[in-house]
Amino acid sequence: MTATSLLLVAHAHTAAIRRAVFGGGAEPLDEGGSRAALALAPASPDGRGLLGRIDVCLSTPAVAGLQTAYALGLQPTLEPALADCDYGRWTGQPLDEVADWEPDAVRSWLTEPDAAPHGGESVSALLHRVGGWLDGQADRGGRIGAVTHPVVIRAVLVRALRLPPTVFWQLDVAPLAVVRLTGRGSRWQLHLTAPAATTS
Template sequence: MTSRVTFVSPAMNDSLRQARFDDGCSLDAGGRARARAAAGSLPPAVRVVVSPSARCRETAAALGLDGVEEEPLAGLDVGRWRGLTLAEAGAAEPQEVGRWMADPQSAPHGGESVVDLCARVGDWLRAASETDGHTVVVVEPEIVRAVVTEVLGAPAAAFWRLDVPPLTATSVSGRDGRWNVRLGQALGPDPAEGQSA
């Protein structure tokens, strides 16, 4: 049995634009338009799953996907830093932010550590390997980072070295718990379309 899971990062919203920890804000007009333009660009799926956040639900809807929310794919719980930019959290709690960025096991914000997030996502991925065929998942960028970290068997510190642009697809495929990864495919019309030879 071969499984393939495509993880789609949400389209742009004010929180992403300002590098703000998710505060539940909706997609902005540009993000919504870009997601609508990308509708139909993903291969058919036997299952569609969505992170339980406004921007992921709205991205899925704009892409024409009707997904089921799964709590294990919720974004990283940043506790009392929710809604703050990293700079704002750093200005208020510089030592705590420094520790959090340096130690993936720490959670000074009162939420979840990066190690715990990676373990949660790894558990979900192991269960997903039992699904034959293609699954599309619209998830927060940190979920994509955790997936890549887990699939590559990278140390949790690698989590911070991965950039996940808005509205891109990262796919993993494999069988028997052995995955291959394809990173950062942009969604939307093929840029080569409409060009004459």
């Protein structure tokens, strides 16, 4: 059975992400996000850089994901399953403002996986969508890079590690975070490694 190495990369900052706007990855990277992503691009002739060898790069269709992939020196293929959560009528609105207008709705969305008070995707629906995609990668083989949204990486981790949906909001994924998983059949392993310069 062929092993698959899956490297998930959270897209870099946008101005909307810094303001905690729902769907902020639809905007271009801001200056700081672009600089941070370019700083992680491979500088060596072998092109290995932060992610090492990548056989295929997949990306959310959102502009922030595509710009991050290109900044890292990757050639992304669009993957709709890696799209951001559908936030319905909250899309484009800052979380703090929505929480002021609709505190009960926000509270239910953050505590009940099946709740979709915004009219978009619930956490359960996001987990189902992302889980279906993840199941298709396990036997693909090779090294896959996937540039996507922090919320999608949370969903991948919940599904890959078979965690209860209630854990979803306890996983904090920062912009440009890299998560490494190895899949074989239906089993995934999470790899937490030190930077190459600090290993002995």
